[in-house]
Amino acid sequence: MNLEQREDNHLSGWSTAFGRNSIYALTLFALGASLYFQYRALGIAFADVSTADHIGYMLRVTARIAFFLLVLAMIARPFRQLTGTGLQLLRHRRYLGLAMAFVHTVHFGYVLAFLKNSDEPLAMVTLIFGGLAFLLTWIMAATSNNTSQRALGVWWRRIHTLGIYYVWLIFMNTFIGALSASSDPxxxxxxxxxxxxxxxxxxxxxxxxxxxTA
Ligand code: HEM
Known part of the structure; x- marks a missing residue:
């Protein structure tokens, strides 16, 4: 490897680490800002925000941020292949996925808080389909590293393709349900x-x- 290539590798390693940290920092910032502005978003005074308001609000916020990150991770490769641009997005796909898994875990935390705080029983269908989506998210996060990728071989791609489409489906189903309930554009x-x-x-x-085939 010549000096130029070494420099290039060093720079790309540095820029990937910078990109990864930026993704994590922006994700935390988005969560923090949503929390800070919740009373404005809810349209009520700060002192009037109840626990139930807070939990419902954070369930919606975490679902939307997680879906945004999932969509970015999903389009990274096809966008690169179709347009020839977007190398940085593709390089950072793993970190977008990990950030999504983190936010989705926060959603899970609020689901637990919701169940504890409300009298609404958890429907079996929600438990099974929602539970499987969380499980697949965590499996994908746990295997989002080079060692697991090498060890799982062809199964890595199968698990991640299934996981991405399944989690996407649960998101879409929930958003479509929310649209039919509220007709919010x-x-x-x-x-x-x-x-x-x-x-x-x-x-x-x-x-x-x-x-x-051509
Ligand atoms: C046992 C599992 C789960 C339970 C009990 C649950 C519960 C909830 C609750 C109570 C809300 C708030 C509804 C509202 O106030 O409008 C919500 C919102 C949402 N959840 Fe979950 N959730 C679960 C799992 C999941 C999973 C696995 C996903 C996605 C893969 C997901 C995606 C969403 C979405 C998209 C919203 C709506 C966000 C919006 O209205 O903008 N949930 N969830």
Missing amino acids: LYVGIIAAGLVAVSLRIAVFLRQRFSR
Whole structure:
């Protein structure tokens, strides 16, 4: 390896670490800012925010931030393959996924708080389908490292593809349910972003299929 290549490797290692730390810092900042401005978002005085208000608000905030990070991680590769740009996004995909898993774990914490604080019973279907989504998120996070990737071989890709699409599906199902309950246009934007992410992935998959058979 010549000096130039070594320098390039060193720089890319440094810039990846900087990007990773920025993603983690921005994720924490987004959570902190959402917490700080909750009374404004809820449209009530700071002193009037009840525990139930706070839990409901943070459930929505954590779900939206986690979905945003999931969408970014999902489009990283197809965006690079379709446009030839976005190398940095692709390089940082793992950290976007890990940040998503962290925020989703905060959602899990608020789910526990919600169950403790409300009289609403947990439906079996929510427990099974929601529980599986958390489990897959944690499995993906635990295996998001080079050692696991090497050890799992072809299974790494299978587990992560299944996990991503399953978690995406649960998100979309919940957002579609929220849209039909509230008709807030924000949900239309969120659902559209989710559909664009999957469409990009399908477009790249089909392009690779057809270029192989052509
Ligand atoms: C046992 C599992 C879970 C329970 C009991 C649960 C409970 C809740 C509750 C009570 C809300 C707040 C509803 C509101 O006040 O509007 C919520 C919001 C949400 N949750 Fe969960 N959750 C679970 C798992 C999950 C999982 C695994 C995902 C995604 C993969 C998810 C995605 C969402 C979304 C998208 C929202 C709506 C956010 C919004 O309205 O903007 N939840 N959840």
